[in-house]
Amino acid sequence: MEHVSPLIIRLNTLHQELAAELQAIKTIAEFEAIRNKFIGKQGSITIESKNIKDLSLEEKRTTGSIVQDIRKKVEELIEHTQQQLITRLQQEVELQKQFFDVTAYTTNALESSVHPYTRVIQDLEDITMNMGFEIIYGMELETEFANFEALNIPVDHPARESHDTFWLTLPGKLLRTHTSNVQSHMLQERKPPFAITTMGRTYRNEATDATHDYMFMQFEIMIIDTKQSLSNLIAIAQEIFRCFFKNNELKSRIRPGFFPFVEPGIEVDIQCPFCQNGCSICKRTTWIEAGGAGLVHPNVLELCGVDSTKYTACAFGFGLTRLVMLKYGINDVRLLHGCSLDFLKQF
Ligand code: DAH
Numbered sequence: 001m002e003h004v005s006p007l008i009i010r011l012n013t014l015h016q017e018l019a020a021e022l023q024a025i026k027t028i029a030e031f032e033a034i035r036n037k038f039i040g041k042q043g044s045i046t047i048e049s050k051n052i053k054d055l056s057l058e059e060k061r062t063t064g065s066i067v068q069d070i071r072k073k074v075e076e077l078i079e080h081t082q083q084q085l086i087t088r089l090q091q092e093v094e095l096q097k098q099f100f101d102v103t104a105y106t107t108n109a110l111e112s113s114v115h116p117y118t119r120v121i122q123d124l125e126d127i128t129m130n131m132g133f134e135i136i137y138g139m140e141l142e143t144e145f146a147n148f149e150a151l152n153i154p155v156d157h158p159a160r161e162s163h164d165t166f167w168l169t170l171p172g173k174l175l176r177t178h179t180s181n182v183q184s185h186m187l188q189e190r191k192p193p194f195a196i197t198t199m200g201r202t203y204r205n206e207a208t209d210a211t212h213d214y215m216f217m218q219f220e221i222m223i224i225d226t227k228q229s230l231s232n233l234i235a236i237a238q239e240i241f242r243c244f245f246k247n248n249e250l251k252s253r254i255r256p257g258f259f260p261f262v263e264p265g266i267e268v269d270i271q272c273p274f275c276q277n278g279c280s281i282c283k284r285t286t287w288i289e290a291g292g293a294g295l296v297h298p299n300v301l302e303l304c305g306v307d308s309t310k311y312t313a314c315a316f317g318f319g320l321t322r323l324v325m326l327k328y329g330i331n332d333v334r335l336l337h338g339c340s341l342d343f344l345k346q347f
Helices: 006-023 028-039 044-054 057-098 116-130 181-189 230-244 298-303 320-328 333-337
Strands: 134-136 141-143 173-175 194-203 215-225 252-256 262-271 287-296 312-319
Touching (some): 006 028, 006 044, 006 057, 028 057, 044 057, 116 134, 116 215, 116 230, 116 320, 181 194, 181 298, 215 230, 215 320, 230 252, 252 287, 287 298, 320 333
Antiparallel strands (some): 215 312, 262 287, 287 312
């Protein structure tokens, strides 16, 4: 009987093992692992084939071509299996497409919710409308005159520095830096008396962090009549905050403040709605800064064509973004106009 080299026997056994293992594969990853196990650099067939170098010259001559044959068959088997696997996987994908169930996705899978900004704006609109204010939707793209000059902030006024402005390439045009711009339009367009409120976006060219943003919202009211007083304004502001925070005992306090478009000017603080003795939100002071207010400066009335000897006006401008953050305990302003669904779904 013809002598069969042990090397060939071992290689044939490995070939059979390989064929058996390839039968069971289901994924490309499994296929790669088996290929590596047998014919990778450290694969069993690769290593076994190298043992040919230890045979005598005579044996090499007879065994060499058989080893070659076995290796060729191994390669073909691997190639063939790979092709089969790819075809099968492609067919599976096609099949899945054919049986794609359009009814599996229900319309309520993605529920919508109201943005915290919208909620607060709706609350404030309800409160101020009930008090008799008319709601005005002002302009964000504004003229230098309405945003600054008409409000007693001429070109070289230092107050312009605190309003780091986004100027447009159009001459004299800018993104409004505060909602007080609406005051100058209303004073020019309407005949007093009237009481208006406005809410919306304002822009300042500021570096962004958790408490600052280049875009934030403000909330403004103005009342003009023959007789207006600071005490009336303070009472209105206090009432608005009491309704907003649903707390009838909420106190407010005033401090002197300077704004070129009011005289006298005040800053209004509200009692922290979240604590009695100081907390992290009010920085342990029990008070929260709400914004600025005052009696509209006679220069503003005159610049807008209103007789300042006949009429007095009072106004305030408060941080709406701040109110939203306070009301919902949001500690990073950037979340408010980011598009994180995880954040938005909470409301
Ligand atoms: N516009 C001011 C600002 O953005 C806030 C302000 C202060 C508005 C006093 C007013 C006011 O109406 O009377 O800082």
